[in-house]
Amino acid sequence: MNGAHDMGGMDGFGPINPEPDEPVFHGEWEKRVFAMTVATGFLGHWNIDMGRQAREQVDPAEYLRSSYYEKWLQGLETLLVEKGLITAEELAARKAEMAGGAP
Amino acid sequence: MPSEHSHDHDHSEVPSDLALRVKALESLLVEKGLVDPAALEILIDTYETKVGPRNGAKVVAHAWSDPDYKARLLADGSKAIAEFGFDGRQGKDIVVVENTEQVHNMVVCTLCSCYPWPVLGLPPVWYKASPYRARAVRDPVGVLKDFGVTLPEDVEIRVWDSTAELRYLVLPQRPAGTEGLSEADLAELVTRDSMIGTGLAKQPGAGGTP
Numbered sequence: 001m002n003g004a005h006d007m008g009g010m011d012g013f014g015p016i017n018p019e020p021d022e023p024v025f026h027g028e029w030e031k032r033v034f035a036m037t038v039a040t041g042f043l044g045h046w047n048i049d050m051g052r053q054a055r056e057q058v059d060p061a062e063y064l065r066s067s068y069y070e071k072w073l074q075g076l077e078t079l080l081v082e083k084g085l086i087t088a089e090e091l092a093a094r095k096a097e098m099a100g101g102a103p
Numbered sequence: 104m105p106s107e108h109s110h111d112h113d114h115s116e117v118p119s120d121l122a123l124r125v126k127a128l129e130s131l132l133v134e135k136g137l138v139d140p141a142a143l144e145i146l147i148d149t150y151e152t153k154v155g156p157r158n159g160a161k162v163v164a165h166a167w168s169d170p171d172y173k174a175r176l177l178a179d180g181s182k183a184i185a186e187f188g189f190d191g192r193q194g195k196d197i198v199v200v201e202n203t204e205q206v207h208n209m210v211v212c213t214l215c216s217c218y219p220w221p222v223l224g225l226p227p228v229w230y231k232a233s234p235y236r237a238r239a240v241r242d243p244v245g246v247l248k249d250f251g252v253t254l255p256e257d258v259e260i261r262v263w264d265s266t267a268e269l270r271y272l273v274l275p276q277r278p279a280g281t282e283g284l285s286e287a288d289l290a291e292l293v294t295r296d297s298m299i300g301t302g303l304a305k306q307p308g309a310g311g312t313p
Contacts, residue, residue: 008213008264009241013234016249018296022227024151029125034150034225035143036129043137048267052215068216068231073125086131095127 004060030069037076045083054078155224158189159272160293162222163304164286166199167277177201180272189221197222200263201274202300207254209247209300210263210271211239217265219272223298230299240264250301273300281307 007013025031041051055075056063066074080086132138162184166173176183180199184190197219200208212218213236218226229235239246243260247253254260263271275297281289284307296302 005214007233007237008211008239010233010237011241013237016229016232016234016238016246018227018229018250024155024225025147026228027122029122031147031151032125032129032143035146036132036138038146039138039142040132052267055215064233068228070121073121073128077128080128080132085137086128086135090131091127094131095123098127098130099123 003056004063005056033069033073033076037072040076040080040085043085045085046079051075051079054082150220150225154189154220156222156293156295156298157290158187158224159219159222159295159298160290161286162187162189162272163274163293163298164290166274167281167289168286173274176274184222184272191221196269197272198263198269199272199274200261202276204258204276206259206261207247207300208261208263208271208273209239209243210265210273211236212265213237213240214264214266217267217270219270222272223295227295247301250296252301252303273298275300275302275304278304278306 025034037051041048046054052075055071057078058066058071058074062074063071077088077091081088081091129138129143133140162176165187166176172183172186175186176199180197181190181195183199184197200210202208212230216226216231218230235246240262243262244254247260265271275293277289278292281292284292288307292305292307294302294305297304
């Protein structure tokens, strides 16, 4: 399936900009998203192709705007909800609770 | 938004919306028993400190030093790499492509970020970002120039597009004047980028590059 992710050969994305002495992760949240994605992958509810498809099904503008681990987070949330392991409502409620405000 | 929540990580600023989203998800997954916090720490530590391009550098240096190993590596990359105990996630089928005087290989994943984790660790941001993914297959000469690499005009450039099933490791050319070096010293010359194909192995005595 083509889409915004199928970008081989496209023009206009600008320079590559390698980062000197780049760390493996940029910030704590990236570490958590990486580890949660790999760990939940071991549960066996989806395979690597389903994982990628979950990242690719977001709106194309959103796909292009998001950083790599934002795409992973979005994909992980999508899979967890699709497989019934969590609900979107639970997640929203937990987020509101942790933000310190009322849900 | 007050930051009264308690957590293990030492930062006092109010969490961004993204950080909050991540924390909420983790909290929910731990509560449901879907992830074990200790397992998360092990995964992070593994890919931050244990699995990285130093693994690949050992494989390359060994291939430079031992023609029989090199033959095994080119015949069945995954199997020869597993001789070092490097296997596991995102590395089941690794094909090793050899750079020569005539051929330069370069690896990309146009669709996403497939990469041989057991030998290179997690990919750098530029490898996963749109500019490299888009341009590597259209303008490899220009991409190499961005990385400071200019090859002789008669060198054929082959660009390999990785998939989830098939990942590639470039076996860079052994630099001239390294005949007497030990494998450990040779490994120091093997950069991450030389194994992606966006760089060359370092000359002995040259400075550090990725």
